[in-house]
Amino acid sequence: MLTEKIKRSYYPLALIAAALLSGCVEEVVDNNTTTTAAAGDDTDPPIITLLGANALTVEAGTVYTDSGASANDAKDGDISANITQSGVVDTSAPGSYILTYNVSDAAGNAATAVTRSVLVADTTPPAISLIGSSPQTVTLGASYSDQGATANDSFDGDISASIVATGSVNTGAVGSYTLTYNVADSAGNAATAITRTVNVVAVTLPADVTPPVITLTGANPQTVALGSSYSEPGASANDDRDGDISANIMIGGNVNTASIGSYTRTYNVSDAAGNAAAQVTRTVTVTEAIPPVITLSGDNPLTLEAGPAAYSDPGASANDNVDGDVSANIVMSGTVDRTTAGSYTLTYSVSDTAGNPASATRTVEVSAATAPVITLSGANPLTLEAGPAAYSDPGASANDNVDGDVSANIVMSGTVDRTTAGSYTLTYSVSDTAGNSASVTRTVDVSAATAPVISLSGANPID
Template identity: 55%
Template sequence: IGVSGTVNAAVVGSYVLSYNVNDSSGNSATTVTRTINVQDTGAPSITLLGSSPLNHELNTPYTDAGATANDALDGDLSAGIIVGGTMVDSSVAGTYVITYDVSDSNGNPAVQQTRTVNVNDFTAPVITLNGDSSINIALGSVYNDAGASASDNIDGDISASIIQSGAVDTGTIGSYTLVYNVSDAAGNAAIPVTRTVNVADASGPVITLIGNNPIDHEVNTIFTDPGATALDNVDGDVSSNIGVSGTVNAAVVGSYVLSYNVNDSSGNSATTVT
């Protein structure tokens, strides 16, 4: 059998192959033909640029990242992509679906690609302390917390929604932590802010002289100091810790000064008494 005709598989088209043969007596067969249609049957492919799904901040401009498209025969078809679906309105919270379609020159459609865009408030509010983050106060004093303020990019001032946890016991020495939390209307929680309140003994002992002041003492007689007492708001009686400076020379007429002082366990010094 002889075959005539060719097929160029690299070029779209219709090709005919003819088949014939003669027997030994020279009789020719009826020619038989085969038609071969070379077609582009492969669809292009679409590749999204950027993420899907995509979370987009409410009230900020939205610019779509787009997509690319390639076909085995036509090459880059990105310019022919048709974008459809729902237009993203970044001023309205919601879920938007964008579609991407393209076909090659022979009408083969690509598998449709979609991008889901979630428009919402994804930004957390910010808490700002009023006053210092670390405060030292005296034992037994009254503590009034300065509080905090909170601002959100969508809801504005949400200071009134701040939740404060923790407490300060001004009657007990220690370090106390106050925690401030808040969430916006979309449920975004702020980073908690803390304040440390240190309650400490800030008062020194009080010294009280025993006996008269001044004292008139007879020359050339033995002088015995009547001493003093000292009371502290935390440590109680600290009289035994009183230090005395100065001397009295009972053999010499003159005026002598004795000074009394003491510290409590927190290092607070009493007012010197003479």
């Protein structure tokens, strides 16, 4: 075939030989030539081309998306899909990162690796936002509390705590004041400073015609013991314009604790406009220093038997020569453990309005627990003959070492069927006021019914 082509060629033989040596031959037919490549070894590596910029700067905190690369091989064509990329870009950590791209063709020829330089940098300044309005208006003499501002950075997040505020507001002088807020992020990017304007203005108030109000501190009236000292509780005063003017209150009237009687204290004050408050008075009564008298209810000492029942105190009453019945003010201290035998002390305390104290004590003796004793009436066991008559129980009695006769509290359980022979059990139970319980049983034996025996008098039979 090749010989036939050579025969048909118009080229010199030397040129044909050269073509054969170079691995290709030209076929010329009708003045048209065709070049055919002969098979040979693939030694040419592919070429990698980056897509996108190199070097590349990425904002810290954003998402990095790589543009990738393409690869072309003289024999295999487009082998971009085979490219391997190594290296990572961490946008959470500013710095310089290198990405490397490699590929080989089907013959194993490795391309020259290509790299991309990616710089992660925080270049965005934070943004400051005012809390509250601007401008703000403050009344002359009032207090001003700045609401502050917030700052947010694309990389550092909330950096409000780093804000530096400069400037001041003098609410004692009419004028316009400027507060400036600045902040920079960790990369040194400074935010655009923002300002707040605070205007201090004078307010013309209408004439002050409202008087202040006086409020007494402590009780009114008060009672003081003869010969004691009187301590003035004082009073407070408030004005709608001047505020707290308690320090300006004038107190009049004396209390002579050396002499029994009733004394009057007066309280007066005026505001800055001269409006006088309504006078307030307090009555102080000096009485003889006699404490209240406490009277215990119930026994003292009080003896109880140990048991599960809770302790119930009989209480006490108290009477004062001035205040009268002050029983409701009695405070009892101490406890009684009814479950544990022992001696307990309870203290009753009370004071009258003059502060005269009184106290009394009660001793509570809790003795060891002793249950009541139940005594059955009638026989035990009790034997009866079966019959139609109903069962009538002989009963029982109970006595307690503390409560005495508690027979009325006995509860009997169980039944006896008098019509049916058999053995029956009755249980008798009782508890004392301390909760100590006792019980006994009675056995009732019902025997089978026996008919009467008749004995004849005289001969039987009779002739």
